[in-house]
Amino acid sequence: MASLVEVIFLGTGTSGGVPNVSCLTDPAQSCGVCLSAVTDQGRKNMRKNTSLIVRFRAPGESSSARIRNILIDCGKTFYESAIQLFPRYGIRELDAVILTHGHADACYGLDDLRQWTLNGAIQNRIDIYLAPETMDTVETTFPFLVDAKNATGGGDVATFKYHIFKEDAPFSINGLEFMPLPVHHGIYFTTSKPYFCYGFNFGGVSYISDTNFIPNDTKARMKGKTDILIIDCLRVGATHPSHFGLEDSLKTAREFKPAKTYLVGFAHRTDHYQLEEGLKSLEKDEQLRIMPAFDGLRVGLQDEKMITESSWIDPERTVILK
Ligand SMILES: [Zn+2]
Ligand SMILES: [Zn+2]
Numbered sequence: 001m002a003s004l005v006e007v008i009f010l011g012t013g014t015s016g017g018v019p020n021v022s023c024l025t026d027p028a029q030s031c032g033v034c035l036s037a038v039t040d041q042g043r044k045n046m047r048k049n050t051s052l053i054v055r056f057r058a059p060g061e062s063s064s065a066r067i068r069n070i071l072i073d074c075g076k077t078f079y080e081s082a083i084q085l086f087p088r089y090g091i092r093e094l095d096a097v098i099l100t101h102g103h104a105d106a107c108y109g110l111d112d113l114r115q116w117t118l119n120g121a122i123q124n125r126i127d128i129y130l131a132p133e134t135m136d137t138v139e140t141t142f143p144f145l146v147d148a149k150n151a152t153g154g155g156d157v158a159t160f161k162y163h164i165f166k167e168d169a170p171f172s173i174n175g176l177e178f179m180p181l182p183v184h185h186g187i188y189f190t191t192s193k194p195y196f197c198y199g200f201n202f203g204g205v206s207y208i209s210d211t212n213f214i215p216n217d218t219k220a221r222m223k224g225k226t227d228i229l230i231i232d233c234l235r236v237g238a239t240h241p242s243h244f245g246l247e248d249s250l251k252t253a254r255e256f257k258p259a260k261t262y263l264v265g266f267a268h269r270t271d272h273y274q275l276e277e278g279l280k281s282l283e284k285d286e287q288l289r290i291m292p293a294f295d296g297l298r299v300g301l302q303d304e305k306m307i308t309e310s311s312w313i314d315p316e317r318t319v320i321l322k
Contacts (some may be wrong), residue, residue, distance in 0.1 A: 002176035004203040005055040005067050007230075008089055009297045010081040013047025014234060014243075014267045015105035017077055023268060033271050043313055044272040044294040049075030049105035050209045050264045052230070053091060054202065059175040068174050071097045072200070072207065078109030085296055088312050093123055096173045099130040100209055101185060101197040102137025110138065110145055114158035125159040129171060131180075131198055132164055167198065178202045179225075181218045183211035186242030195242075201225050203301070206256070208232055209264055212242050214252065226256045228301070230293070233263035236270050246275075250282075253290050260307055262293040 011017075019034030029035060036042025051073040058068055069091050071078075086092065094116060099107050116122040130138065144151040151157045165171045170179045181199035188195050199208030199218075204227035208214065211232050231252055234243035243265060244252070253261040266272075275292045282288040300308035 002056050002058055002068075002174065002203070004176075004205070004301045005057060006298055006300045006302070007205065007228075008053040008055065008085065008091075008299075009262070009264065009293045009295060010051040010053055010071075010085060011048035011075070011077060012050055012264045012266060012293045012295055012297075014265055015049065015076070015103065016267070017049060018045055018047040018266065018268045020268050031268060034268050036271070042273075046295060047266055048077035048081050048295055049073070049109075051075060051078060051081065052207060052209075053089075054176070054205075055091075056174075056176050056203070066093065068095045068176070069093060070095055070173060070176070073098075073100055073106040073209065074109040074113065075103075075105035076108045077105075079112040079115075081295065082112075085312075088296075089298065094126050096127045096129060098173075098178065098200065099128065099134050099138075100199065101131070101195075102134045102141075103210070106210075107134065107138060108141070110142060110160075111158065113160075114156060117159040118156055125161050127163060127173070128160045129163045129165055129173070129178075131167060131196070133196070135162060135164055138162075165198075167196070176202055179221055181206065181208055181221055182215065183208055183218055184213040184215070185210045186212060204228060205230065205301075206258075210242070211244060212239055212248075219255070222256060226258045227260075228299070228307070229253055229256055229258040229261040230264055231261060232265045233292070234265055234267050236275065250288075250290070253288055254286075257288075259289065260299075261288070261290040262297075262299070263290065264293050266292065 019037040023031035023034030037045035054070040055067045139146050144157050167180050167182045170177045179201040182196050184194040185197035186195050197210040206222045206226040207230045231249045232244040233249040234240050236246045238245045279290050296311045298310050
């Protein structure tokens with residue numbers, strides 16, 4: 001069995017990221033969250049596209065072997081996040097990339113992965129795991145990343161190997177098993193049918209970055225296997241047509257009772273610090289440990305009895321007994 005070492009939140013924001021330029025240039029200066037995001041004290045309000053690094057040891061590999069790295073989603077702001085966090089956290093090789101869906105904040109950073117594979121700079125190729133409909137989007141958006149013959153100019157494009165997963169079957173990467181968690185993420189405007197995004201359950205973690213509705217079949221896959229819940233939360237308030245609001249995220253946490261829940265996917269106007277403070281009472285009142293994640297948060301999962309939280313922003317480590 002593969003063993004999880006840690007997960008690192010590369011980004012925790014919605015597609016546009018936070019701050020919004022329109023708020024920074026607003027003569028009325030009315031959005032305190034965006035204004036604070038560019039200050040040292042408000043750093044946790046600076047949010048890039050939601051994305052996670054999963055770090056683990058493959059079966060049979062010793063503790064001195066390189067820790068495996070899987071990137072979930074490679075959106076518009078991936079490269080900036082990598083510049084900021086990869087050197088800090090000792091991340092270099094990417095053993096795989098998993099895509100949750102075909103929106104810009106999940107896959108428009110794929111082109112930047114050429115820095116990994118050009119002339120084998122870090123590695124010869126990257127394995128990409130994705131659903132059939134996400135493959136269609138990648139083929140339309142980046143034809144040269146599917147077949148290098150479609151490239152122009154110098155032809156310096158990334159080298160990928162694509163693996164299409166089935167929505168109802170687990171797949172394994174270096175011994176770590178991922179079970180897809182299909183969830184609704186708004187609709188197709190042409191047909192009004194639900195547009196699906198894929199969360200994943202792996203090693204006791206359920207990760208759902210973008211959803212407005214979790215079907216019962218998907219909930220059945222999470223039951224009894226969700227020690228850590230990472231869940232969409234666009235804003236404090238009601239459900240959005242394609243995203244959870246805080247009430248939905250809380251309802252899901254209450255349903256699965258994980259040891260800890262981390263919220264991701266925030267738009268602007270939700271202040272990290274206020275929300276974190278506001279959620280603290282839930283631990284006392286109903287043993288619900290829940291907090292907004294932030295870019296750079298690292299959650300250590302090696303010990304069954306505790307979770308360790310740290311980041312380059314917070315020097316101290318918080319240890320939580322399960
Ligand atoms: Zn704003
Ligand atoms: Zn999306």
